[in-house]
Amino acid sequence: MLKEQRQQRILDMLHNEGSVLASELSEALVVSEDTIRRDLRDLFEAGLIQRVHGGALLRAPRMDYIKRQEEEIAQKDEIARAAARLVRSGQVIVMDGGTTTLQVARYLPRDLRATIVTNSPPIAVELSGHPTVEVVLLGGRLHKASQVTVGVETVEALRTYQADICMLGVCSLHLEVGICAPELDEVYVKRAMIANAAEVVALASAKKLNTASPFVVAPLREVTHLVTESSVPEEVLKDYRYLGITTIRGDLHTSNV
Secondary structure, eight states: OOHHHHHHHHHHHHHHHSEEEHHHHHHHHTSOHHHHHHHHHHHHHTTSEEEETTEEEEBOOOOOHHHHHTSSHHHHHHHHHHHHTTOOTTOEEEEOOSHHHHHHHHHSOTTOOEEEEESOHHHHHHHTTOSSEEEEEOOSEEETTTTEEESHHHHHHHTTOOEEEEEEEOSEEETTTEEEESOHHHHHHHHHHHHTEEEEEEEOOGGGBTOBOSEEEEOGGGOSEEEEOTTSOHHHHHHHHHTTOEEEETTOOEEOO
16 A cells, blocks of 8 residues: 555544544554554644644644635534524623634624623624624734734733633534644633633534644533534534533534433
């Protein structure tokens, strides 16, 4: 088997199983573990996998904010519509940055009376025209690629709020690893958002499920709701419900443990 064929087999196994062990790959592909480790290194350097001790996980794709706005438009739309239905008047809502959370802001009811706390300038601008929502834009250093504020100032400001709900933008969500992010600066902000919210709603398209990124934000037990797209199979969602997470698909189908 050629190297390219072998590496494609590894990716196929990751897509099917969510994670692989080097020892199992060695046996399945009838090559040495040294060969498998070289294959995993190549795939990691290509940005296709996240290496972990003894094996690998699928890696979420990395794109800057502008490119992400052009991706998965329909999926983000249905996720945002479903997520917006979770908010209630009188709430304090923390909204993480991201192109999906920006869509949530666009679908908030026009009669909603709430306080929105966000580290996303695009979300603050979007809500500046909302007639009855108070907007708090958190200060800090602007992370240009993600269009969010980060740093000590952002984290400290979040600690002054006790939010009813947090709309969390998710880069990667993995059953074993948890919530992950590609940038360390964003990790600390997301942790503060989670720690200061009664409910945490993770917004994740299908391709972000069962993937990992370099930095771990929190274990999955911190998530109360997962909102994803309608195409995600029931077989995938049941594993999240087993952990006590309420799952909501874009078709507004809701399930509990």
